[in-house]
Amino acid sequence: MLRLEALHLRQGGFTLEADWDLPDGGLCAVIGPSGGGKSTLMQAIAGFVPPASGRVLLEGRDLTGLAPGARGVSMLFQDNNLFPHLSVARNVGLGLSSGRLSAAQRVRVDSVLARVGLEGMGARRPGELSGGQQSRAALARVLIEDRPLVLLDEPFAALGPGLRAEMAGLVREMLVAAGRVVLMVTHEPRDAIAVADMAVFVADGCAEAPMETRALLADPPEALRRYLGGVVG
Amino acid sequence: MxxxxxxxxxxxxxxxxxxxxxxxxxxxxxxxxAEGLGTLGPAGRGALRFTIWQAAVSALVSVALAIPVARALARRRFPGRGLLLTLLGAPFILPVIVATFGLLAVFGRAGLVNTGLAALGLPSLSIYGPGGVILAHVFLNLPLAVRMILLGWQAIPAERFRLAALLNAPVWRLLEAPMLARVVPGALVLVFLICLTSFAVALVLGGGPRATTVELAIYQAVRFDYALDRAATLALVQVALSAGVAALAVLVHLPDAMGAGMDRVVPRWGAGTRALDALWIAAAGLFLILPMAMIVIEGVAGFSDxxxxxxxxxxxxxxxxxxxxxxxxxxxxxxxxxxxxxxxxxxxxxxxxxxxxxxxxxxxxxxxxxxxxxxxxxxxxxxxxxxxxxxxxxxxxxxxxxxxxxxxxxxxxxxxxxxxxxxxxxxxxxxxxxxxxxxxxxxxxxxxxxxxxxxxxxxxxxxxxxxxxxxxxxxxxxxxxxxxxxxxxxxxxxxxxxxxxxxx
The missing domain is CATH 1.10.3720.10 (MetI-like)
Structure with missing residues (x-):
């Protein structure tokens, strides 16, 4: 599905290597110490950081040189996932078209908003929504974009633990169930166990191949054990 | 990417x-x-000399006056402070010819100052000539200089003033003088550059052999004498002048005059005398507000004409x-x-x-x-x-x-x-x-x-x-x-x- 082929990233003095396949379907957590390169890896897949060497392939298609909007990749950042000057419906509608929406497209926007629990809130500005509702609106845009790979770079980090779990549930229920592949950066190994089928461990300039989450955490490699400390096990 | x-x-x-x-x-x-610089003649050379001289004096006077005013504004809070800060931005969009008219109403032949002097039996002052040109340039650029230097003052973190007060250290030598050394050269260069290309002020208040800028001389050559060769030669002189100073401007750090956040008052402990600060603020305020008020007063009277x-x-x-x-x-x-x-x-x-x-x-x-x-x-x-x-x-x-x-x-x-x-x-x-x-x-x-x-x-x-x-x-x-x-x-x-x- 997603293939990182001898991918080598370089930013200033920082380097990151990855060479693996992510199988189809499911949710994959990306864990590891901060500054380890989780965000850089996500940005490289989305097309914001050009690789020094190697390739990114999605469903067999080489993404090299493609603009972020043309890769078939959706992404949610830590913040600024909605344009504050556009209405919620317009923000979600950008997933369909940057021009005027047709009547049919507007109906689709409304139905997606209803699915994430924001029925009737399309006319509001993002600033008029609560933090949890803003996350739902951003999720609605990703949902409507209908791109096979979704990257979540800690978009729910600012939410409380309860809301975060709720959003993770929504991600599973809406995105994973619809057959999308989701890569989700998280600082909380517990979150990873709770929602992720697979996990990628990023540390020391290397993104390890994805492993089944339970297996990985049950018998962690040395670097992961150091990172986890006493948290698990 | x-x-x-x-x-x-x-x-x-x-x-x-x-x-x-x-x-x-x-x-x-x-x-x-353009013809050779040798063809500039005594009038052209005089214009070049006057242009540089008036720009230098205008810059020095504007910045010298701006320092105490900015300091007073930085450390005092008083009613009308916000209004005064707003007015400091006004001369930028005040048309030069209108500002000049306001100065004429205050300092001109029949203006407020000369009326007062005459009432006291004192000889009258003339606003026309080099003094008037510099007066107008100071009026137009003092606010700019005050804003730049005020921002410099406010860029000093409050903690430093607190620390200096705690250590009983001299605020002037430790904090203020180094800040001014950084901000003042840029302010001088900017005002100098603005005054170098002054035309409208010189057109109204200047003229004659003693107060003609290069810009005014270009205008006179084209308009009165239709001497395009002479105008071109003068224009080339002006280009060299402006380019030289602009190059200088690249070398010094040009302070920001657009920045926001001027409503913050710098907290001070045991700072200067209040009376002196009040005097500076009142004098600067009067100097800026009086001509603007006269524009409105005389303008309302003359509106039907x-x-x-x-x-x-x-x-x-x-x-x-x-x-x-x-x-x-x-x-x-x-x-x-x-x-x-x-x-x-x-x-x-x-x-x-x-x-x-x-x-x-x-x-x-x-x-x-x-x-x-x-x-x-x-x-x-x-x-x-x-x-x-x-x-x-x-x-x-x-x-x-x-x-x-x-x-x-x-x-x-x-x-x-x-x-x-x-x-x-x-x-x-x-x-x-x-x-x-x-x-x-x-x-x-x-x-x-x-x-x-x-x-x-x-x-x-x-x-x-x-x-x-x-x-x-x-x-x-x-x-x-x-x-x-x-x-x-x-x-x-x-x-x-x-x-x-x-x-x-």
């Missing part, structure tokens, strides 16, 4: 090419036409202001969005040029084909757009940069590019800055008395030129009315654009 900043696209390249062409073309024309021709000129000026604002904002936006790294350099070039120099060049280039009267308004529109560009760009570029930094990745991800990106991201996010910049550009253009004087006949007069001619023909009531009209229109244009930008 990660960000769009520094990216070059065709709109930015086109805008840069246009700006370069409008600056370089006329300068080349001037250089081709405004001749029909002045209203026509006002309508013409409005059209010129709107057209030049549209062009200026188009250029600024194109340079900010897709001008790449050189945008700010190209957009700042007009600072080193002068309207009279470029006007002379255009006169030489276009005169063989077109009558000057036909050119007057289009050339004025172009020049006004050009000279407002550096200010507009310095306001718009950071706003565009900020919107790209915040939302550029989201826009990339949703595939926004070209016009959709402009419409959905750049324009709404930078609306406030665009409105503010457009307001400045419109007000500057509305009040400009420069290149229009070189070209215009009766039927292409703008309002500032019309007002100048009313002044020159001793119709002071009508001139007062026209001054108030011009002031009102300039402020209204600024307010309308600024508010429209903030509403978005």
């Amino acid at each position: 990660a960000g769009r900043a520094g990216r070059i696209g065709w709109p930015g390249a086109l805008a840069a090419a246009l700006v370069l062409a409008v600056i370089v073309g006329p300068i080349v024309a001037v250089a081709m036409r 405004i001749p029909p021709g002045t209203w026509v000129a006002a309508a013409r000026s409005l059209a010129v202001a709107l057209a030049s604002t549209a062009i200026c904002m188009g250029l600024a936006l194109a340079l900010a969005v897709s001008g790449g790294r050189w945008a700010i350099v190209v957009g700042t070039l007009p600072v080193a040029a002068s309207a009279l120099v470029l006007g002379t060049g255009l006169y030489i280039l276009l005169f063989p084909w077109l009558r000057p009267q036909v050119l007057a308004l289009p050339v004025t529109v172009a020049m006004n757009a050009l000279f407002a560009l550096p200010f507009a760009l310095r306001i718009v570029a950071p706003a565009v940069e900020r919107s790209e930094a915040q939302f550029g990745r989201l826009a990339d991800l949703t595939g926004l590019s070209g016009r959709a990106r402009l419409r959905l991201l750049t324009l709404p996010r930078a609306a406030g800055a665009l409105g503010f910049a457009a307001g400045l550009a419109a007000a500057l253009s509305m009040g400009d008395l420069g290149v229009i004087a070189l070209f215009a006949g009766q039927e292409t007069e703008t309002l500032p030129l019309n007002m100048y001619r009313l002044l020159g023909s001793y119709r002071s009531d009508a001139a007062a009315g026209a001054a108030l009209l011009l002031l009102g229109l300039s402020l209204a244009l600024f307010a309308v654009f600024d508010r429209a930008g903030r509403r978005c």
Whole structure:
């Protein structure tokens, strides 16, 4: 599905290597110490950081040189996932078209908003929504974009633990169930166990191949054990 | 790739090419036409000497007075402080010819000061000549200098003042003198540069062998003597002068005068005497407010004397202001969005040029084909757009940069590019800055008395030129009315654009 082929990233003095396949379907957590390169890896897949060497392939298609909007990749950042000057419906509608929406497209926007629990809130500005509702609106845009790979770079980090779990549930229920592949950066190994089928461990300039989450955490490699400390096990 | 900043696209390249062409073309024309510097003559050399001298004295006096005023404003809170800070921004959009009129009402032959002196049996002062030129330049640039130095004061973190107070250390030597050493050279260079290209002030208050600037000499050569060769030679001198000082400006750090946050009061412990600070604030306030008040008072009295021709000129000026604002904002936006790294350099070039120099060049280039009267308004529109560009760009570029930094990745991800990106991201996010910049550009253009004087006949007069001619023909009531009209229109244009930008 997603293939990182001898991918080598370089930013200033920082380097990151990855060479693996992510199988189809499911949710994959990306864990590891901060500054380890989780965000850089996500940005490289989305097309914001050009690789020094190697390739990114999605469903067999080489993404090299493609603009972020043309890769078939959706992404949610830590913040600024909605344009504050556009209405919620317009923000979600950008997933369909940057021009005027047709009547049919507007109906689709409304139905997606209803699915994430924001029925009737399309006319509001993002600033008029609560933090949890803003996350739902951003999720609605990703949902409507209908791109096979979704990257979540800690978009729910600012939410409380309860809301975060709720959003993770929504991600599973809406995105994973619809057959999308989701890569989700998280600082909380517990979150990873709770929602992720697979996990990628990023540390020391290397993104390890994805492993089944339970297996990985049950018998962690040395670097992961150091990172986890006493948290698990 | 990660960000769009520094990216070059065709709109930015086109805008840069246009700006370069409008600056370089006329300068080349001037250089081709100019004769050797030996032909400058005693009058030309006198103008060169006076230009440098008056600019230097104006810069020194403005900055020297600005230091105590800025210090007093930095450390005192008093009723009306906010209003005074707002007024410090006013001279920027106050048309020079209107400001000069206000100074005439206070310091002129029948002005407040001379009336007072006469009542005391003292000899009267004359505002005409070198002293008047410097007085007007100080009036116009003191607020700018105060704003720059005040921002310097407020950039010193409050913790440092606290620490100095705790250690009983000398605040002046430890904090204030080093700050001034950083800010003052830039302020001096900027005021010097502005005064070098002074035309309207010299036109009204100067003249004669003792108070003619190079710009005024160019105007006289073209307009009175029709001596294009001499005008070109003088223009070349002005180019060398401005370019030299602009190069100097690159070397020193130019302080920011646009920055926000001037409402903060620097906390001080055991600082100076209150009375002295109050005196400085009162003196500066009176010096700035009195002429502006006189414009309003005399203008209201003279408003009914405004001749029909002045209203026509006002309508013409409005059209010129709107057209030049549209062009200026188009250029600024194109340079900010897709001008790449050189945008700010190209957009700042007009600072080193002068309207009279470029006007002379255009006169030489276009005169063989077109009558000057036909050119007057289009050339004025172009020049006004050009000279407002550096200010507009310095306001718009950071706003565009900020919107790209915040939302550029989201826009990339949703595939926004070209016009959709402009419409959905750049324009709404930078609306406030665009409105503010457009307001400045419109007000500057509305009040400009420069290149229009070189070209215009009766039927292409703008309002500032019309007002100048009313002044020159001793119709002071009508001139007062026209001054108030011009002031009102300039402020209204600024307010309308600024508010429209903030509403978005």
